[in-house]
Amino acid sequence: MTQENLMLKIARERYTTKHYNGKKIPRAQLNELLEILRLTPSSVNSQPWQFILVSTDEAKQKVAEALPDFNKERVLMASDVIFFAVPEKITEEHFKALLDKEIADGRYLKAEIAEGLDAGRRYFSGLHMGSVEETVSWETAQVYIALGFALFAAAGMGIDSTALEGVDFEKLDEILQLRRRGLRSVVGISLGYRRPDDSNATRPKSRLELADILTEFK
């Protein structure tokens, strides 16, 4: 099978898991998924995120308090859950950490290039940072790239998943004590293995036809 077809197969076969069997993902595989999250691209390499890993039964019980009933099992019976949080403000410290890391990783051969890139990043980020709401909205767009990476990568690794928007995020922020860190949770993902009777697994996929959603501008 070509790589291309493998990607298409994953896109066709991955699905939103509604019922998990409680089996744990081996830690080495979970670490690989976390590494994939770390490698997520973001606008101007801003990486405006914190990933909150919830793995123990005790922690899952606590965060389940922020979930409506229909979503509780997707956390309690999953192996691990990752919540994605964004800062209310991109701080000077964060901009500096990004630049220092890019330099340490060998991205720039010349200091002037680093300075230019840093200035460009600050300018472009600044266009989206008029208010906390605007900042969070732009950062959330970046976080959803990480969510997409995780959904696709997990399926490629034989791990089932559920994207989680059905969450009381204000309550979750309290439980995870995020506000005191200047963070807001915006979305989550459960990871684990399906129960054999998860009826969603065999439900046919439903998407609008390509002709209905594709415009070719010539």
Ligand SMILES: Cc1cc2nc3c(=O)[nH]c(=O)nc-3n(C[C@H](O)[C@H](O)[C@H](O)COP(=O)(O)O)c2cc1C
């Ligand atoms: C951003 C996002 C948030 C979602 N939130 C939830 C959720 O809270 N609970 C749930 O059961 N499914 C959730 N879903 C699953 C969607 O309903 C599902 O992806 C969609 O119906 C397509 O089905 P499929 O994923 O099985 O292909 C979410 C999906 C996405 C992409």
